[in-house]
Amino acid sequence: MSEAPQKSPGPANRRSWLIFAPLLLFLAIAGLFLVRLFAGDASLLPSALIDRPTPTFALSPVEGLQDVTGLSNQDLAQGHVSVVNFFASWCVPCHQEHGVLMQLAADPTLQRAGLRLYGIAYKDKPENIRQFLNQRGGNPYAAIGNDAKGRVGIDWGLYGVPETYVVRGDGTIAYKFIGPLSDESLRETLVPEIKKADLGHHQF
Known part of the structure; x- marks a missing residue:
């Protein structure tokens, strides 16, 4: 068959x-x-904004935070290197990295070089932002912009919070770090990128 x-x-x-x-x-x-x-390795996720000017934005300050102004792209083009950190009170890794940001803001060498650390609160409520900063030991930011609707985060190509950007004194983005900063990544990655972005204007 x-x-x-x-x-x-x-x-x-x-x-x-x-x-x-x-x-x-x-x-x-x-x-x-x-x-x-x-x-x-955060560098494996590239950003289309590297070497380009920061997006145009103007964010109001966080309501109820005393003596803390809002933030705009013009603040990032004042001749000194800036670090811009996107954060939120509801973000668990943001709580983990907050102490590292406090160290960065208090670093005397970076302060003498003119470094400014700025925050952008992403899709958060003012009362929650204030509580977050109080509970985590203080405010490391020279200014905080309130991106309540997340529009600025979209313009910056935000993957998620936390994210940290190094901005040159002319307002162009030099580096993007995705995820929470640690003592190790601060020492071995972010600070070297800050020094590179300084273009030799200051002696670290």
């Missing part, structure tokens, strides 16, 4: 695979993104 010949996949089967091709491609790209995101 002869076996019945096997049927080759028809056009209908091939079309069904083509339907899923975009989904498979999306999953592959998303998987690569997640692997890089959690690999511990």
Whole structure:
């Protein structure tokens, strides 16, 4: 008794695979993104804004914070290197890195070089921001802009909080760090990037 010949996949089967091709491609790209995101090397996620001027923005101050002004892109082009940190009270890693930011703001060498640390509160409420700063030991920021709707974060290409940017004195973005800063990343990554962004104007 002869076996019945096997049927080759028809056009209908091939079309069904083509339907899923975009989904498979999306999953592959998303998987690569997640692997890089959690690999511990923030530099693996590039920013299209590197070496370009900071986006134009003007943010009001956080209501109820005494003697803390808002923030605009003009504040980042005053001839000194700036560090801009996106944070939120609801962000657990932001609580973890806050002590590192306090160290950065208090560094006497960086202070003498004119470094300014600025904060942008991302999608947060003023009362929660105030409570966060009080509970975490103080405010390290020279100014804080309230990005309540998250519009400025989008313009900066924010992946999520926390994120930290090094901005040259002419207002161009020199470096982007994704994720919470640690003592190690501050010492081995961020401070060297700050010194590079200074373009030799100051002696560290």
